[in-house]
Amino acid sequence: MIYLKQNVEDYNNDFRAMIQAFLPNEKIVITEEGTRLTFEAECREQTVTLRLWEHGNRIDEETVSCDYRDKRHAKNPIKAAAYHLLSRYCKKTLPWGGMTGVRPTKFATARLEEGWDADAIIHEYETVYLTTKQKAQLCYQVAKREQELLEPFHFTEEYCLYVGIPFCLSRCLYCSFTAYPIERYRDRIGEYLLALFHEMEFVAQACRQKRLVAIYMGGGTPTSLSTSQLADVIDTVYRLFDTRYVREFTVEAGRPDSLSREMFEMLRAKPVTRISINPQTMNDETLAFIGRHHTSQMITDAFHMARDCGLDNINMDMIVGLPKEDISHVRHTLEEIQKLGPDSLTVHSLAIKRAAELNMRMQQYQESMRGSTNEMLTLADSFASEMGMQPYYLYRQKNITGNLENVGYARPGKECLYNVLIMEEKMDIIAVGAGTATKLTFPEYHRIERVENVKNVEEYMLRVDEMIARKCAGFRWADERNTMQQ
Numbered sequence: 374m375i376y377l378k379q380n381v382e383d384y385n386n387d388f389r390a391m392i393q394a395f396l397p398n399e400k401i402v403i404t405e406e407g408t409r410l411t412f413e414a415e416c417r418e419q420t421v422t423l424r425l426w427e428h429g430n431r432i433d434e435e436t437v438s439c440d441y442r443d444k445r446h447a448k449n450p451i452k453a454a455a456y457h458l459l460s461r462y463c464k465k466t467l468p469w470g471g472m473t474g475v476r477p478t479k480f481a482t483a484r485l486e487e488g489w490d491a492d493a494i495i496h497e498y499e500t501v502y503l504t505t506k507q508k509a510q511l512c513y514q515v516a517k518r519e520q521e522l523l524e525p526f527h528f529t530e531e532y533c534l535y536v537g538i539p540f541c542l543s544r545c546l547y548c549s550f551t552a553y554p555i556e557r558y559r560d561r562i563g564e565y566l567l568a569l570f571h572e573m574e575f576v577a578q579a580c581r582q583k584r585l586v587a588i589y590m591g592g593g594t595p596t597s598l599s600t601s602q603l604a605d606v607i608d609t610v611y612r613l614f615d616t617r618y619v620r621e622f623t624v625e626a627g628r629p630d631s632l633s634r635e636m637f638e639m640l641r642a643k644p645v646t647r648i649s650i651n652p653q654t655m656n657d658e659t660l661a662f663i664g665r666h667h668t669s670q671m672i673t674d675a676f677h678m679a680r681d682c683g684l685d686n687i688n689m690d691m692i693v694g695l696p697k698e699d700i701s702h703v704r705h706t707l708e709e710i711q712k713l714g715p716d717s718l719t720v721h722s723l724a725i726k727r728a729a730e731l732n733m734r735m736q737q738y739q740e741s742m743r744g745s746t747n748e749m750l751t752l753a754d755s756f757a758s759e760m761g762m763q764p765y766y767l768y769r770q771k772n773i774t775g776n777l778e779n780v781g782y783a784r785p786g787k788e789c790l791y792n793v794l795i796m797e798e799k800m801d802i803i804a805v806g807a808g809t810a811t812k813l814t815f816p817e818y819h820r821i822e823r824v825e826n827v828k829n830v831e832e833y834m835l836r837v838d839e840m841i842a843r844k845c846a847g848f849r850w851a852d853e854r855n856t857m858q859q
């Protein structure tokens with residue numbers, strides 16, 4: 374346990390994130406009792422002093438000359454000081470240096486908009502945020518590609534639709550999504566779809582002044598529905614919404630145990646433009662351990678079948694940092710993926726969220742962690758490059774292994790625009806279904822308003838009108854805000 378002692382709370386989140394990044398297994402507490410280490414932050418008008426105490430003895434300190442109330446100027450030096458202090462204590466450096474946020478590319482994006490060149494942007498990442506050159510270059514590359522991809526959009530006049538199908542075949546150990554066992558709900562899927570269509574109907578009407586540009590169907594695993602049920606969902610989207618401006622329609626076909634030729638033929642016949650078949654790993658032992666009831670051969674077969682059926686934009690997701698896996702397992706996964714030749718590859722660093730079963734088995738998991746996750750990410754980066762892919766979106770999550778990142782790579786023209794749009798937070802994402810969250814954006818105010826649906830499927834079916842009322846209130850609030858701005 375670490376005692377976080379501070380005279381003001383202005384940098385509370387930053388200190389917590391930094392401590393967690395260096396000491397991920399330590400709990401941060403706000404009383405000294407029973408703690409071994411104290412991280413003290415004393416913020417004054419002219420100086421900020423950070424100290425580390427162990428068993429009551431001061432062991433190190435860093436002082437920054439700044440006015441802590443001037444967050445705009447003080448934040449980065451204070452975070453850098455916390456980084457140096459913890460880096461000396463833990464005798465290690467972090468690839469992302471003092472960066473703790475979920476969107477590390479946002480600084481590169483802002484600098485590109487100001488006309489900075491690559492060298493200046495990379496230099497800023499290395500010197501101000503203390504990242505490695507490799508991460509700085511990655512941010513620059515992603516920001517540059519995002520800028521090109523977002524160029525054709527008119528953010529305030531357009532929106533994306535997210536359709537949540539919260540069912541899956543079995544629960545993965547690391548899963549924190551809204552994913553209920555399909556077998557338990559087989560008899561009630563029709564009821565769920567009716568509620569979903571009812572909510573869609575409202576959204577289609579409420580958003581008719583804007584252009585729908587991207588549709589994403591996720592969950593759960595949408596293909597855990599029967600082929601005819603999923604076809605019905607797709608047809609209903611096309612019946613209710615004006616889809617003339619849709620540039621992309623992704624369906625998560627994540628689990629091979631949910632896929633069949635019939636399903637692929639249906640997806641091919643509909644206006645679906647992109648699917649995702651997600652191995653996570655191509656090592657059978659790991660697949661069994663993480664609770665995925667399928668083999669790597671089933672992934673290979675599903676992929677070939679999808680290609681045979683004419684699906685020409687297939688993503689594959691993989692995770693690095695999985696229990697019991699070292700770099701040789703990751704290399705094997707990448708070699709197998711390379712043989713298949715997907716159009717895009719999304720590489721996740723394992724994030725263990727509170728809701729995941731893996732979190733409960735953390736102790737066991739720690740013992741099976743092998744090797745450097747950052748090396749695994751670097752390996753994935755080089756395989757992606759060999760497959761002709763470029764990184765185009767990047768984000769980090771809380772509780773991500775090694776404080777690292779998730780990166781989307783794609784062959785030119787095969788990127789998922791929805792992923793970029795949701796990451797950039799410049800366009801409204803309207804989400805329907807249990808466990809989904811609508812994001813209304815106010816770029817002028819640098820603000821996002823979330824309107825959440827209940828997670829529980831039964832609650833959702835019962836309270837769908839309340840979900841609609843929540844959205845209605847959110848839309849009204851957004852309209853008033855936009856009118857005020859004009």
Ligand code: SF4
Pocket residue numbers: 540541542543544545547548549550552592593594627628
């Ligand atoms: S396949 Fe995805 S949604 Fe289904 S349980 Fe695994 S992580 Fe969760």
